[in-house]
Amino acid sequence: MLSQDSPATLCPLNLTQLLTRTLELYRKYFWNLLGIVLGIQLLISLVSIMMARNGIASNNLVRTLFVDALGLFLIVVLTFFMEGAVTVGVAEDLINRPIDIGRAYSAAGARLAPLTLTGLLAGFLIALCFVTIILIPLGIYLAIRWLFLGPVVMIEGLSGSAALQRSSYLVRGRWWPIFGTVLLTLLAGSIASALVSAILGFVFRGVILGFLIQWIITALVTTYNITIVVLLYMDARARKETVTVDQLTVQW
Numbered sequence: 001m002l003s004q005d006s007p008a009t010l011c012p013l014n015l016t017q018l019l020t021r022t023l024e025l026y027r028k029y030f031w032n033l034l035g036i037v038l039g040i041q042l043l044i045s046l047v048s049i050m051m052a053r054n055g056i057a058s059n060n061l062v063r064t065l066f067v068d069a070l071g072l073f074l075i076v077v078l079t080f081f082m083e084g085a086v087t088v089g090v091a092e093d094l095i096n097r098p099i100d101i102g103r104a105y106s107a108a109g110a111r112l113a114p115l116t117l118t119g120l121l122a123g124f125l126i127a128l129c130f131v132t133i134i135l136i137p138l139g140i141y142l143a144i145r146w147l148f149l150g151p152v153v154m155i156e157g158l159s160g161s162a163a164l165q166r167s168s169y170l171v172r173g174r175w176w177p178i179f180g181t182v183l184l185t186l187l188a189g190s191i192a193s194a195l196v197s198a199i200l201g202f203v204f205r206g207v208i209l210g211f212l213i214q215w216i217i218t219a220l221v222t223t224y225n226i227t228i229v230v231l232l233y234m235d236a237r238a239r240k241e242t243v244t245v246d247q248l249t250v251q252w
Contacts, residue, residue: 012238012239025090032089033099036085036089037222041215076120085107088103091230094234111153111154145175148170152167152170182232189224
């Protein structure tokens with residue numbers, strides 16, 4: 001990922017190198033990356049459970065809607081916080097610094113507002129395309145075009161329309177290769193997680209064990225997905241511009 005030049009610069013990655021780099025990250029910092037995600041993922045799961053129980057137990061429509069809206073807002077914020085923290089963790093390895101959970105949380109917290117607002121803006125526009133049905137292809141196109149919003153906000157310090165434009169620039173000319181890579185890697189991760197979940201669910205029975213298994217597997221898949229996106233972002237930057245280690249550290 002980094003050249004041997006001084007100062008070190010980013011180098012493009014092919015699909016094999018991308019997957020190899022992801023596995024190397026897991027091997028070196030498995031517990032660090034998992035530690036970043038596990039606590040946040042647990043909070044998301046608990047909020048989801050509370051929302052479900054409230055919907056069943058409450059006869060007050062206004063209260064149910066309020067709790068659901070609040071719960072959904074918390075899930076969205078926690079999801080963006082998690083994405084930002086993992087992004088920082090992966091980037092730290094690329095600049096030859098050990099992944100530190102506290103530093104990742106601190107950086108994600110500092111950029112949480114612009115990360116959330118930018119993500120909501122993109123999500124709203126993409127959701128409009130999917131709601132209209134006929135514009136679903138446009139929604140898919142925009143989802144890939146704005147794939148790098150998380151890294152752009154966290155690493156480059158941009159937000160809002162500037163972040164949308166920056167992600168679009170990085171994807172421009174490589175939409176299909178990026179789409180294909182995302183599709184293949186996410187499909188592989190989904191199949192692997194489904195198989196592991198089915199096997200462990202068959203071996204270990206019980207509601208609590210099932211919850212714990214699903215919690216850990218979801219955390220692993222989430223970490224894997226975000227790592228792929230960050231490495232694709234680094235690859236896109238390496239193909240369009242010369243990026244040194246110093247430029248990656250400027251935001252945190």
